[in-house]
Amino acid sequence: MKIGFIGLGNMGAPMALNLLKAGHALSVFDLSAQAVQTLVDAGAQAAGSPKAAVTGAECVITMLPAAAHVRSVLGADDGILAGIAKGVVIIDSSTIDPATVKACAELAARHGNSFVDAPVSGGTGGAAAGTLTFMVGGSASAYEQVKPVLSAMGKNIVHCGDTGTGQVAKICNNLVLGISMAGVAEAMSLGEALGIDTKVLGSIINTSTGRCWSSDTYNPMPGVIATAPSSRGYTGGFGTDLMLKDLGLATDAARSVRQPVYLGALAQQLYQTVSTNGAGRLDFSAVIKLYRHDDGEEGNGGAR
């Protein structure tokens, strides 16, 4: 299939590479010449604009940092809608607010195109391995249409409901994630301060009612889970600044529907503090640095 792909960042580049590997023909666009070159070296064709990238494409995929980029790439004079053929579906895998998705979908519909939100989870590791989860918002037929393409980049392609619900699913999941990680950080730090062995505490929580991904897979206390970012200096993983962005989307979405989010709003301030302290690029489990009396590192940027 001939695919126009726009946005070749940390996530977009490996996703595009997997499409090439699956035998698709790609026309790619990114502001970074270097990012484009990597894809060209792998067999993609470079395009000078989003418009050029989607001209003649049978499917269009965007993977961009924020809502403003999606709007711009879609509607600009040299944007997607200026070059796309009628009936071609646009898949946006960026993580943005549901309201922008709906606005983009309406705009696309006026040009005879469907716009499907398909944000991902799985991180750069999942993008490289082709094991991402895609949360797809759109009609049942649009879902059936995009599923084969997405399957070249991920292993779980979940239909969440109508347009925008892919973003809703991602935002709500990450709201739970951000809260539970900070909650585990509080509990593990409290246990440490009260004198229990943290590995023992971790194993008890992980077999009890406190069990959660933030504890049994990404436990923020070093040494509890050997493969977690906390056991390698909080490198790799899901960056604090990305969690902060997602909690911003969650609290904004909540405001738009007049919904209080007490713990979400407070968790947002905690990650904000971590980020302002200079640890925004560390895995978000570094939020535990706000709680531990002494985490054994110099210059950790923590609150203490």
Place this chain on the structure above:
Amino acid sequence: MKIGFIGLGNMGAPMALNLLKAGHALSVFDLSAQAVQTLVDAGAQAAGSPKAAVTGAECVITMLPAAAHVRSVLGADDGILAGIAKGVVIIDSSTIDPATVKACAELAARHGNSFVDAPVSGGTGGAAAGTLTFMVGGSASAYEQVKPVLSAMGKNIVHCGDTGTGQVAKICNNLVLGISMAGVAEAMSLGEALGIDTKVLGSIINTSTGRCWSSDTYNPMPGVIATAPSSRGYTGGFGTDLMLKDLGLATDAARSVRQPVYLGALAQQLYQTVSTNGAGRLDFSAVIKLYRHDDGEEGNGGAR
């Protein structure tokens, strides 16, 4: 074995019954004559005081509502230490603060007895079925000594470390639990308000990074998990007032070691509001009533 058992409430009574079933001889005490009679009918012997209950016992078990009761039952003129033989171990399965445990253990040590904290998880259902988890704080030898007795009442007997760490484990687990439940309540309510099908949202969270016991087993949104209290009007389960008590223990313990617990302290206020609204006896997942615009019930005692 001859066991003195003090405290025959919702948890203590079925625990004591399981000891009888296992062939132990029980001498029991409780302020409620009715509670005592139930055990006597099952083969236990009634005692007129804690002192009388433990006289001649080879092991003593207490299951009481709060720290003040434990202190009193232990040290009063007609209390445990007035009647217990030297060397007999005292197992306290109440959920109380670690500092009281240490004080009690010191007091018991002066009388030649060891005092082991062994709080439980598993609720009244686990107590009846004999499938409780016991979190045991005490020396390795004390742990070996109490394990056979506890095995008649539970299926997981976990050694957490020295005296008091059983309580630390329970408090820390329930801190995570109280936070994650309220976090799931926020996310499920937000998703509902944003228009995603809540069953779909639940299944996405439960296979993603937001997964946790509060979502995949006790999801607070009615209809998501058929066996959860939320799907039967928030009856049964773990009462809001009990969660409130445990979060009180957690924030008090945190204060004692000068540890901030931001989300824990906020979650405590949320459950307090639920309780003050009149829903303290409902399962703690009823915290979602603070968030949902309309939960379809009359007189729900919720915030809206």
Place this chain on the structure above:
Amino acid sequence: MKIGFIGLGNMGAPMALNLLKAGHALSVFDLSAQAVQTLVDAGAQAAGSPKAAVTGAECVITMLPAAAHVRSVLGADDGILAGIAKGVVIIDSSTIDPATVKACAELAARHGNSFVDAPVSGGTGGAAAGTLTFMVGGSASAYEQVKPVLSAMGKNIVHCGDTGTGQVAKICNNLVLGISMAGVAEAMSLGEALGIDTKVLGSIINTSTGRCWSSDTYNPMPGVIATAPSSRGYTGGFGTDLMLKDLGLATDAARSVRQPVYLGALAQQLYQTVSTNGAGRLDFSAVIKLYRHDDGEEGNGGAR
């Protein structure tokens, strides 16, 4: 002076009337024909668009609900910049975010106009009485230029610094206000529950270190301050939804400069709950309804 005035809502209308009273000639625009007619009856001239309203004006004033309106009224095809003469100053008295102010000021500067932010405090009462406080952001010379015009509508015309600082001052003041009002609500409710006479408690706080405008002027407990909205059913005053908007501006501005605002974010959720409960039009001191066990009213929309 010939003034173009755009936005004749609850605040804008009385402000414009005061300009007429002071002898200025007004050309006015609003989407509501009725609002325009009231001003025309008082001597203003109706204009069919912002462009028409500012054509020939020596000064332009806008008073609009939110940033999107200000952007649109300024830059639209029939907007201010399409009709204004070079060198004429634009005074925006709306409460909006500082970033939009800066963007608008840059846009205006490219057309040869200065754009001064001058948000107000004092409410509809102050607008009618001409006793508003204006917080002015702009150069010293711009401040001197706008001061005489603003003096017809207010009694305190404060220069806050460069462009945008008028909004910063307003946002920061209202951040303190929103927090302190909720704090007083907590303390007065706690005192009531603990059995102290609330008038006595109010008078002690008001002569001690807890004294603040939220306690000594607008005390949220009915009966403490006879002239406060709480003593007349929370009518009049500063609406909860307006406070909610301003706390939204504060938390958004904080995010833009990577600044945590713990109490501000939590207070925002509290006012959100009041608003969602149906009390958004009541004075913001109605936040006390979240705390009081029984406020003596039927159907109060409170949390209990």
Place this chain on the structure above:
Amino acid sequence: MKIGFIGLGNMGAPMALNLLKAGHALSVFDLSAQAVQTLVDAGAQAAGSPKAAVTGAECVITMLPAAAHVRSVLGADDGILAGIAKGVVIIDSSTIDPATVKACAELAARHGNSFVDAPVSGGTGGAAAGTLTFMVGGSASAYEQVKPVLSAMGKNIVHCGDTGTGQVAKICNNLVLGISMAGVAEAMSLGEALGIDTKVLGSIINTSTGRCWSSDTYNPMPGVIATAPSSRGYTGGFGTDLMLKDLGLATDAARSVRQPVYLGALAQQLYQTVSTNGAGRLDFSAVIKLYRHDDGEEGNGGAR
């Protein structure tokens, strides 16, 4: 008048000295021999126990760190009730919980004594100058009885209501104080980050609806109020650890009456973080260190 005075700490010593200056005869007790000597040098008589200090006294005053000390000094074998004559009033100026006050009052009543709670505000400066405010809880006649004695140590002697209401007044005032100080810290830091001159911002808030003691007298931003602790490195003033203690009393009291205190509980965590960071002895306005990007000091112990 012959007065027994127990507790000669930072507050008690200058209070006792003022009683001596007013011509009263003092018999004093403290665990610190040095503290006792200072008072003896000034004319007081040393006593070997609380019992000895109150024997023959016409009035008894206690000024102790916490509830446990008050209970012990009152009821111990060599305590107040063992030596006091019937009918003599006991004035407790410690800051403790209202429940302990009531328990002490009942105990005293059984011995034929009235127990009046009279906590103070005004700090060590007010204690030295004799300008403290006393918040008195007790019957009207008890209030009339203690007023002349307290007038030798303070200038405002306020009757708050029945036994315990003096503590309620103090706790509620300090709850507002702790919240408003942290709120001002957020707003001043936000304003600073957004680029407004902090002196200008302070003066706007102080003449607007955000005005409060925490802003106009003790503003936490250095340089805004020349006489505030923030302008002298946060030395002197009201220590963070004392504010932390009082917020602990407030949240405990709230729990006892099933009252949520959202902002109070969060503020408590903020001051806890400051204290754990090592700044517990600094004035509580040092909470601003959690917010400011750079407060210009090395090793400030702040969150950044």
